Amino acid sequence: MDKKENPSQNISIPQMEEETLEYWLQNKIFEKSVEKNPKENLYVFYDGPPFISGLPHYGHLLGSIAKDIIPRYWTMKGKRVERVWGWDAHGLTVENKVQKKFGIKNRRDIEKFGLEKFTQECYNYTRETSAEWDWYVNKIGRWVDIKNAYRTTDKSYMESVMWTFKQLYDKGLVYEGIRTSLYCTKCGTPVSNFEIAMDNSYKDVEDPAITEGEFKDAFALAWTTTPWTIPSNRALVVDKDADYTLVESEHTLYITAEARNNDVFLDKEYKVLKKIKGSGLVGLKYEPPFRFYSSKDGEFEIYHYDGMVSMEEGTGIVHSAPGFGEVDSEMGKHFGLTLMLTIDDEGKFLPGTEKENPYTGVFYKDADEPLINDMTEAGVLFRSEKVVHRFPYHDRCDTLLIQRAQQSWFLDVASLKPRMSELNEKINWVPEHLKHGRFGQNIQQQPDWCISRNRYWATPMPVWEADDGDRIVVSSVKEIEELSGQKVEDLHRPYIDKIIIKKNGKDYKRRLEVLDSWLEAGSMPWSQIHYPFENKEKFETNYPGDYIVEYIAQVRAWFNVMHILSTAVFDSNSFKNVISTGVMAGSDGRKMSKTFNNYADPRQVLQDYGGDSLRLYLMGSPLMLGENANFEESELRTKLRNVLNPLGNSVKYFQMYATVFKWKDSELEGSDNILDVWVIARLNEVIKEISVNMEEYHVAAAVRVIEEFVDDLSRWYVRRSRDRISAGDTKALSTLYTVLLNFSKASAPVIPFMSENIYRTLKDFSVKDTQESVHLEQFPGYDNDFISSNQGLLENMKKVRELVSYGLSIRSDKKISVRQPLSSVAASGVDGLPSELSALVLEELNVKDIQYVSEVPAAYASASFNNVTVGLNTEITEELRYEGLSRDFVRKIQEMRKEGGLKVGDIIEITYPSDPDTAKVVELYGQEIAKKIQASKLEAGQDFTVRKVN
Numbered sequence: 001m002d003k004k005e006n007p008s009q010n011i012s013i014p015q016m017e018e019e020t021l022e023y024w025l026q027n028k029i030f031e032k033s034v035e036k037n038p039k040e041n042l043y044v045f046y047d048g049p050p051f052i053s054g055l056p057h058y059g060h061l062l063g064s065i066a067k068d069i070i071p072r073y074w075t076m077k078g079k080r081v082e083r084v085w086g087w088d089a090h091g092l093t094v095e096n097k098v099q100k101k102f103g104i105k106n107r108r109d110i111e112k113f114g115l116e117k118f119t120q121e122c123y124n125y126t127r128e129t130s131a132e133w134d135w136y137v138n139k140i141g142r143w144v145d146i147k148n149a150y151r152t153t154d155k156s157y158m159e160s161v162m163w164t165f166k167q168l169y170d171k172g173l174v175y176e177g178i179r180t181s182l183y184c185t186k187c188g189t190p191v192s193n194f195e196i197a198m199d200n201s202y203k204d205v206e207d208p209a210i211t212e213g214e215f216k217d218a219f220a221l222a223w224t225t226t227p228w229t230i231p232s233n234r235a236l237v238v239d240k241d242a243d244y245t246l247v248e249s250e251h252t253l254y255i256t257a258e259a260r261n262n263d264v265f266l267d268k269e270y271k272v273l274k275k276i277k278g279s280g281l282v283g284l285k286y287e288p289p290f291r292f293y294s295s296k297d298g299e300f301e302i303y304h305y306d307g308m309v310s311m312e313e314g315t316g317i318v319h320s321a322p323g324f325g326e327v328d329s330e331m332g333k334h335f336g337l338t339l340m341l342t343i344d345d346e347g348k349f350l351p352g353t354e355k356e357n358p359y360t361g362v363f364y365k366d367a368d369e370p371l372i373n374d375m376t377e378a379g380v381l382f383r384s385e386k387v388v389h390r391f392p393y394h395d396r397c398d399t400l401l402i403q404r405a406q407q408s409w410f411l412d413v414a415s416l417k418p419r420m421s422e423l424n425e426k427i428n429w430v431p432e433h434l435k436h437g438r439f440g441q442n443i444q445q446q447p448d449w450c451i452s453r454n455r456y457w458a459t460p461m462p463v464w465e466a467d468d469g470d471r472i473v474v475s476s477v478k479e480i481e482e483l484s485g486q487k488v489e490d491l492h493r494p495y496i497d498k499i500i501i502k503k504n505g506k507d508y509k510r511r512l513e514v515l516d517s518w519l520e521a522g523s524m525p526w527s528q529i530h531y532p533f534e535n536k537e538k539f540e541t542n543y544p545g546d547y548i549v550e551y552i553a554q555v556r557a558w559f560n561v562m563h564i565l566s567t568a569v570f571d572s573n574s575f576k577n578v579i580s581t582g583v584m585a586g587s588d589g590r591k592m593s594k595t596f597n598n599y600a601d602p603r604q605v606l607q608d609y610g611g612d613s614l615r616l617y618l619m620g621s622p623l624m625l626g627e628n629a630n631f632e633e634s635e636l637r638t639k640l641r642n643v644l645n646p647l648g649n650s651v652k653y654f655q656m657y658a659t660v661f662k663w664k665d666s667e668l669e670g671s672d673n674i675l676d677v678w679v680i681a682r683l684n685e686v687i688k689e690i691s692v693n694m695e696e697y698h699v700a701a702a703v704r705v706i707e708e709f710v711d712d713l714s715r716w717y718v719r720r721s722r723d724r725i726s727a728g729d730t731k732a733l734s735t736l737y738t739v740l741l742n743f744s745k746a747s748a749p750v751i752p753f754m755s756e757n758i759y760r761t762l763k764d765f766s767v768k769d770t771q772e773s774v775h776l777e778q779f780p781g782y783d784n785d786f787i788s789s790n791q792g793l794l795e796n797m798k799k800v801r802e803l804v805s806y807g808l809s810i811r812s813d814k815k816i817s818v819r820q821p822l823s824s825v826a827a828s829g830v831d832g833l834p835s836e837l838s839a840l841v842l843e844e845l846n847v848k849d850i851q852y853v854s855e856v857p858a859a860y861a862s863a864s865f866n867n868v869t870v871g872l873n874t875e876i877t878e879e880l881r882y883e884g885l886s887r888d889f890v891r892k893i894q895e896m897r898k899e900g901g902l903k904v905g906d907i908i909e910i911t912y913p914s915d916p917d918t919a920k921v922v923e924l925y926g927q928e929i930a931k932k933i934q935a936s937k938l939e940a941g942q943d944f945t946v947r948k949v950n
Contacts, residue, residue, distance in 0.1 A: 013609070013610045013612070013613070013640060013644055013645070013648070013753075013754075014606075014607060014608065014609065014610040016610075016648075016753065016754075016757050017139075017141075017610045017611055017612065017753040020753045020756050020757060021138055021139075021141075021753075023756075023760075023773075024756075024773070025138075027772060027773070029772065029773045029775055029776065030143040030145075030775075032772070032773075032776060033075050033143070033773075033775050033776055034075070034080060034081065034082060034083075036776060037075065037078055037079060037080035037081075038080060039080055041078060041079055041080055042079065042080050042081075042082070042538075042541075042542045043071070043074040043075075043079035043080065043081045043546050043547070044525075044542045044543075044545040044546050044547075045067070045070070045071050045081060045083060045545065045546060045547045045548070046524065046525055046545045046547070046548040046562075046574075046575060047067055047083065047084070047085065047086060047144070048063075048086075048521075048524075048548075048550050048554070048558055049085070049086030049087050049088040049149075049150075049152070049524070050087070050088060050133075051087075051088045051089075051093060052087040052088060052089040052094075052126050052129055052151070053093075053094075053097065053125070053126075053128075053129075055132055056132055056133060056136040056602065057592070057602065058584050058592065058599065058602055058631060059551060059583070059584060060136070061136065061140055061602060061614065061618070062551070062581055062584060062618050062623060063549060063550060063551060063581065064136075064137065064140060064142045065140055065141075065142065065614070065615050065618055065619060066549045066579060066581060066618075066619065066624065066699065067083075067142065067144075067549055068140070068141065068142040068143060068144075068749075068752075069615075069619060069694075069699055069749050069750060070547050070549075070694065070697070070699070070749075071083055071143070071547075072143070072748065072749035072752065072775065073694045073749040073779065074546075075775070076745070076748065076749065076775070076777065076778060076779035077778070077779050078778065082145075083143060083144040083145060084144070084145045084148060084149065084150060084528070085144050085145060085146040085148075085149035085150075086149055086150045086151070086152070086524070086528060087126075087129065087149055087150070087151045087152070088152055088517075088521070089126040089151045089152050089153045090152045090153055090457055090458050090459070090517050090520060091457065091458060091517035092187055092189070092455065092457075092517075094122050094125055094126060094457050095110075095118075095122065095187075095455060095456060095457050096187075097125055098118060098121045098122055098125055101121070101125075102121070104118075105186075106186060106187075106188060106346060107187075107188040107345070107454070107455075108346075110456065115456060115493060115494040116494050116495075118456060118457075119456065119457065119492050119493060119494065119495075122456075122457040122492075123153075126151070126153060133146065134146060135603075136602070136603075136606070139606040139611050140606065140611045140614060140615065141611040141612070141615065141752040141753055150528045152459075152517070152520050152521075152527075153492075155477070155490070155491055156527075156530040156533070156534075157520075157527045157528065157530070158459040158460075158491045158520075158527075159476060159477050159491070159530070159533060160523060160526055160527035160530055160531055160532075160533070161459045161515060161519065161520050161523045161527055162459060162460070162462040162474070162475060162476070162491075163475045163476060163532065163533075164519065164523045164526075164527070164565060164569060165451075165461065165462055165473070165475075165515060165519070166462065166473055166474065166475035167475075167568070167569045168411060168565075168568055168569065169473045170473075171568065172412075173411055173412045173415070173416070173568055174409060174410070174411060174412070174451070175409070175410055175412060176407070176408070176409050176410075177407070177408075177410060178339060178341075178405050178406065178407050178408075179329070179405065179406070179408065179410060179447075179448065179450065180322075180323060180324070180325065180326050180328070180329035180403050180404065180405045180406075181326075181403070181404070181406065181408075181447070181450050182401045182402070182403060182404075183401060183402055183403070183404040183406060184399055184401055185343075185345075185346055185347030185363075185364070185399065185402065186399040187399070187455065188345045188346060188454055188455075189453045189454045189455050190406060190408055190450045190452070190453065190454075191401055217253065218246060218253035218254060218255055219252065219253065219254045219255070219380070219382065220236055220254075220255040220281075220284075220286055220302070220317055221254050221255065221256050221264060221315040221317060221382055222236055222314075222315060222317045222318060222319040223313070223314030223315045223317075223318075223319075224314075224319045225387060226321075226324070227367075227368045227371045227372055227375075228364045228365065228367045228368055228371060229319070229321040229324045229325075230288075230289055230290060230319065230321075230371060230375070231290045231292050231293065231342065231349070231357070231359070231371070232293065232321040232322075232323065232324060232340035232342045233288050233289075233290075233300075233319055233320065233321050234295070234299045234300070234320060234321065234322055234332060234337045234338055234340065235299060235300070235301060235302070235303050235320040235322075235331070235332070235335070235337060236286060236301075236302045236303070236317055236318065236319060236320065237302070237303050237304065237305050237308045237309055237317070237318040237320050237331065238257075238278040238281050238282065238302055238303075238304055238309060238316065238317055238318075239257075239278045239304065239309040239311075239316065240277070240278040240279040240282055240304035241277075241278060241279070242257055242258075242259070242277075242278045242309070242311065242316060243257070243258040243259070243275055243276075243277065243278070244256065244257050244258060244275070244276045244277070244278055244280075244281060244316065244317075245257075245258045245261060245272045245273075245274065245275055245276065246272070246273045246274040246275075246276065247261065247265070247270045247271065247272055247273065248270065248271045248273055249265055249268050249269060249270035249271070250268060250269075253273070254270075254382075255276070255281070255317070256315045256316060256317065257278075257311060257315060257316020257317065258272075258275065258316075259311045259316060260311060260314065260315050260316045264315050278304065279304070281302045282302055282303060282304050283301060283302065284301065284302045285300060285301055286300055286301070286302065287300070288300055289374075289375050289378060289380045291354055291355055292352035292353075292354060292355050292356070292357040292359075293338075293340065293342060293352055293353050293354055293357075294338075294353045294354045295338070295354070296338060298335060298336060298337065299337055299338065302317075303320075303331070303335055305320075305327075305331040305334065305335075307327070308320075308327055308331060320332065320337075321340055322337050322338065322339050322340055322405070323339045323340035323341060323342070323404065323405035324340065324343075324402065324403055324404060324405070325403045326403060326447065328403075329405060339405050340405070341405055343364055343402075343404060345454070346363075347363050347364050347365075347402070348360075348361050348362060348363055348364070349361065349362050349364065349367065359371070364402070365400075372384050406450075408450045408451075408452045408513075409450070409451055409452035409461065409513065410448045410449060410450055410451065411448060411449040411451050411564070411568070412448055413446055413447070413448050413449050413564060414447075414448060416564060416567050416568055417443055417444060419567050419571070420443045420563055420564065420567045421440065421443055421444070423563070423566075423567055423571075423572065423573040424439065424440060424443065424563070424573070426573050426576070427573055427575065427576065427577070427578060428576060428577045428578070428696075428697065429578055429580070430577075430578065430579045430580065430624075430625070430626070430696075430697045430698065431580065431625050431626040431627075433626075434552075434555055434580055434626065438552075438555050438556065439555050439556075439559065439560070439563075442555070442556050442560060443560075443563075446560070449516075449561075449564065450516070451515060451516045451519050452513040452514070452515065452516065453513060453514050453515070453516055453517075454512075454513060454514075455514055456492075456493050456514065457492070457493075457514075458514035458515055458516075458517055458520070459491065459514060459515045459519075459520055460491060460492070460493060460496045460497075460510065460514055460515070461510075461511055461513045461514060461515050462474045462475065462480075462510075463510065463511045463513075464500075464501050464508035464509060464510050464511070465508060465509065465511055466506040466507065466508050466509075467506070467507075468506070470506065470508070471508075472501060472503070472508050476533065477491070480499060480501075483501045483503065484499045484500065484501045484502075486499050493512070493514065496510060497509075497510050497512065518557070518558075518561045519561070519565070521558055521561060521562075522558070522561030522562045522564060522565040522566075523565060524562070525539075525543065525544075525545055525562065525566075525574060526539055526543075543570065543572065544566065544572050544573050544574050544575050544576055545574065545575045545576065546575070546576050546577060547575065547576070547577045547578075547579075547697070548562075548574075548575045548577070548578050548579075549578065549579040549580075549581065550580065550581070551580070551581045551582070551583060552580045552581065552582060552583065552626055553583075554580070555580055559575075559578060559580075562574040562575070577697050579624065579697055579699065580626050581623050581624060581626065582622060582623040582624075582625070582626050582627045582628040582629060583623075583628045584623060584628070584629055584630070584631055585598075585628060585629070585630050585631070586598025586599045586630065586631060587599060587630055587631055587632060587633070588630070589630050592631065598631075599631045600631070600633045605633065605636065608636075609636040609637070609639075609640060610640075610644075610753065611752075611753060612639075612644055612751040612752070612753045612754050613636045613639040613640050613644060614636065615750060615751060615752075616639040616643055616644075616703060616706075616707065616750070616751065617635045617636055617639055619699050619700065619703045619750065620700050620703035620704060620707065621635075621700065622700070624699045624700040625700060642707070642710075642711070643706075643707050643710050643751075644751070644754055646710055646711070646713075646714035646715065647710045647713070647714060647754060647758075648754065648757070649714065650713055650714045650718050650736075650740065651740060651757070651758050651761055651762075653718055653722075653725065654725070654733070654736045654737065654740060655761055655764075656904060657725050657726055657728060657733065657904065658733055658737070658765050660728070660904050660905060661728035661733070663728070663730070663733045663737075663765060664765055664766070664767050665737060665765055665766045665767060665768065666767045667730055667733075667734065668734045668737070668738070669730060669731060669734050670731075670734075671731035671732070671734065671735055673724075673731060673732070673735075674793070674836045674837070675717060675720055675721055675840075676721075676731060676732065676735040677790060677793065678717075678790070678793050678794065678797050679712070679713065679717040679735060679739055680735065680738065680739065680786070681786060681787060681790035681793060681794055682709065682712055682794065682797075683709075683738075683739050683742055683743060684782040684783050684784075684786055684787050685782075685787050685794065686705055686706070686708075686709045686743070686746065687742065687746045687780050687781070687782040688782040688784070688787065689701075689702070689705045690702045690705050690706065690746050690747075691779065691782070693705065694749070702750065703750055706746075706747050706750055706751070709743065713739065713743070716801065717736075717739075718736070720840065720843075720844075721735075721736070726904065737762065737765065740758055740762060741758075741759070741762050742780045743758075744756075744758040744759045744762070744774050745759070745774055745777050745778075745779060745780045746779065746780055748774050748775055748777075752775065755774050756773060756774050756775065758774075759773070759774035759777075760773075760774075796833055796834070796837050797837065799830060799833065799837075800833065800837050800840050800841055802865065802866075802868070803825075803827055803830070803841050803868075803870055804840075804841055804844040804845060806863045806865055806868075806870040807825055807841070807844075807845040807847075807863075807870050807872060808844075808845065809863055810861050810862065810863050810870065810871075810872050810874075811845075811872065813861070813863075814861055814872075814874055816874060816876075817884065817888075818845075818846055819846065819884055819887035819888055819891065820846070820876065820880070820881075820884035820887075821846050821847065821848065821880045821883045821884055821887075822845070822846065822847045822848070822872055822873060822874065822876070822880065823847065823848050823849065823873045823875065823877070823880065824847055824848060824849040824850070824851060824872075824873045825841065825842070825845055825847045825849075825850050825851070825870065825871065825872050825873075826850075826851040826852075826853050826856045826857060826860055826870070826871045826872075826873075827850070827851070827852055827853070827856070827868065827869070827870050827871075828852075828853050828854055828855055828856050828868070828869045829866075829867045829868040829869055830852065830868050831852070832852040833852075838850050845872070847872070847873075855869075856869045856870070856871035857871060857873075859873070860872055860873055860874075861874050882917075882920055882921055882924055882925075883924075883925070885917055885918070885921045886921045886924070886925040886928070886929060889912070889918070889921055889922075889925075889929055890929055890932050890933060892944055893908075893910060893929075893933045893935070893944070893946065894933060896944065896946045897933070897946060900946055900948070902946075902948060905934070906934065906948050906950065907934055907935070907936050907948070907949050907950045908933065908934060908935050908936070908946050908947060908948055908949060909935060909936055909937040909939070909946075909947045909949050910933070910935050910937070910938055910939070910944065910945060910946050910947070911939045911940065911941030911942075911943070911944065911945045912938060912939070912940060912941065912944055913940075913941070913942065913943055913944065914940040914941065914942070919940065922938055922940075926938055936949060937949075
């Protein structure tokens with residue numbers, strides 16, 4: 001039902017939100033909010049697309065709400081903020097799902113299955129999206145166009161990605177070569193290092209750790225946790241500045257670092273025969289345990305290489321296998337050692353080139369145990385033990401990754417780093433420390449980016465080569481069609497592979513590699529709108545984008561690749577403002593898991609508490625400052641109890657008395673009442689603070705401002721103004737209407753459901769033309785001069801509330817009801833407040849007199865805060881006691897009126913108990929009581945009764 005048609009109905013917050021959502025959808029309020037602002041005044045927001053088959057969780061809800069608040073704000077500031085959903089539909093995740101469905105184990109099996117059939121199954125898998133996304137997006141109040149979502153599999157999107165590659169290639173930033181990087185033996189493809197860093201994709205793995213010797217006369221002990229790399233050993237590495245020793249133990253000579261001797265010979269007796277500087281070992285030759293692969297001059301020698309040797313573990317001598325580790329490969333390249341390509345694409349040993357390799361065809365991890373046995377039999381194994389260490393794994397297929405030298409295509413990130421650092425200075429980071437911390441450091445530390453993959457379901461690498469190596473790199477579908485004379489129906493493999501370009505008597509065939517899906521992700525700002533083939537002026541006029549938000553792991557992942565590509569292609573930063581949220585854990589601090597039962601079901605949470613509660617909770621939390629936090633369901637109840645319900649009740653209070661007195665906004669008038677002036681000043685202050693924080697992207701601070709104002713409004717202004725409002729005071733009603741109307745606009749980006757409910761309720765009291773929705777309004781302005789001229793009042797009102805708060809705490813501590821009047825309150829450490837404000841303290845504390853003193857009397861019950869002391873005279877005279885009883889009398893009757901369903905204006909007759917105390921109360925305060933409770937007659941009887949007489 002339209003709330004406007006039945007404004008007096010009492011419904012729950014979630015019910016109200018459901019009705020509001022229906023109103024938005026029926027009236028296309030989101031679409032109208034976008035269309036109302038000119039196309040020439042764009043605010044560009046980048047929305048990171050979720051994986052197409054994933055289901056929403058709290059991480060998505062956190063990001064989605066953050067993606068909604070800022071665009072809502074800028075829309076109300078007159079910007080046109082187009083928000084189109086996207087789906088990440090390419091990559092290994094899709095391939096792995098299809099492989100699992102058909103029992104396909106590896107790349108060879110995919111080829112047997114049939115690539116065209118495999119591609120069609122990938123299409124089938126990505127055609128269906130979960131309907132749950134629509135439900136959740138609506139429930140949290142997020143406005144975004146899901147129906148017209150783009151997909152990374154769209155031909156237009158892929159064409160823009162191909163264009164991106166061509167720009168990089170033409171600038172000389174793409175090269176083909178052999179580099180060592182992470183490799184998945186199950187998927188048979190390189191894996192981006194920042195993809196692993198993004199979700200900290202590491203496992204604790206127990207591996208054999210061996211210490212083996214490699215000299216004829218004395219054993220140089222080297223330690224490794226990868227025994228399978230020993231056949232690929234090319235060198236040993238020491239620290240030239242460290243002290244080493246020749247040690248005798250059990251009639252055998254060993255060379256080890258002096259600092260590591262106690263750990264190396266932990267269970268053995270040993271004797272140091274000689275000390276040697278590391279530099280004295282450099283250049284010595286040794287005999288390796290295995291010679292399966294050919295060697296060359298300079299190999300099987302001891303070297304020094306900066307940063308390679310640690311004295312924290314091992315023996316102080318490092319075994320080096322170039323091709324299986326970034327540092328090993330760098331060291332090998334530096335000294336001209338062989339890059340060992342001894343493991344095939346499936347992780348199996350290749351045949352020996354000098355001697356027969358008995359491990360040929362054995363999976364690398366399966367070779368650990370037999371290698372250890374062979375070294376034991378050869379007498380070169382000093383110790384074998386088990387260690388647990390962190391190891392990268394591929395979460396797409398749950399496979400441990402290895403560092404492996406591989407032939408791939410790389411983006412020359414090293415040459416971009418100085419410019420990337422310069423452009424980073426233009427970005428506003430929240431939290432700020434990420435600029436020069438995680439993001440800035442990552443710029444300096446990251447290696448060149450392996451952008452090719454030996455896979456299938458992705459954007460093809462647009463490179464065609466002839467047999468003689470001549471190469472054609474294309475940037476568009478049109479170019480492919482013109483060069484080949486063939487129609488491009490589908491850019492996916494195997495269709496694109498069938499296109500052959502004939503030129504100058506040569507046949508050019510496409511290189512079979514595809515592009516890393518992270519290159520697709522980094523190209524999103526222009527690929528989503530098919531730039532440069534469409535929307536050229538629109539993109540170039542509004543680049544870089546204004547805003548982006550994702551969780552903190554994307555600092556090294558999506559944010560990073562966007563910055564790389566933007567720097568390379570456009571010599572620009574990709575975005576101007578970025579919020580990096582923290583990670584939400586379960587209530588016990590562990591990862592959210594159904595097994596741990598450590599979080600509430602998000603669907604049930606939204607049904608029980610509503611979207612605005614979740615928005616307040618998440619957006620006001622440390623998560624919005626990049627800090628991690630545990631999920632606490634109790635916080636949602638707190639938001640309902642302390643923010644949404646009090647705000648809703650304030651609206652109902654206005655609605656009730658504005659209806660009774662038939663008040664309309666044609667009667668609006670200003671007021672010099674101190675509470676009215678104060679609340680208008682606070683409103684202006686709040687609007688300013690929300691605006692400033694939103695424009696600085698400090699969302700949590702903006703939420704805090706809203707919550708504090710709700711407390712000021714409901715628990716101070718409305719409560720202190722009840723008598724005036726209930727009496728139909730036009731100035732009080734005008735003030736409350738003005739505050740509620742403008743606050744509904746100012747809070748709309750944060751609590752869109754409640755703000756809409758307030759706005760539509762207030763429409764009933766307006767004779768003016770109003771908007772269909774608060775979200776079609778402009779964000780309210782503020783009067784800086786009015787704030788400044790009332791700064792003293794704002795500060796003094798804070799003091800009033802502090803004095804009242806501590807005075808009430810004294811009452812609570814002494815178990816004295818607030819309805820019981822007291823004679824006096826004393827305050828020291830604070831300047832005397834104006835009489836109008838002092839009167840508020842007296843009324844709130846229900847005392848007769850206030851004294852501003854240098855020292856509170858010792859007889860008073862007191863409490864201190866910030867060098868201020870508040871004291872109450874807790875002595876209760878007979879006169880004060882009866883006055884307190886009169887207040888209890890009034891409260892009792894008001895509760896009975898409410899229970900009886902009586903409305904404001906209903907006249908009643910009452911009876912009251914004829915006991916002496918009650919009779920005395922009526923004698924002393926009868927007339928005052930009758931006026932307050934709207935009673936025409938007070939009559940003694942046996943008990944309290946209420947009768948309606950009109």
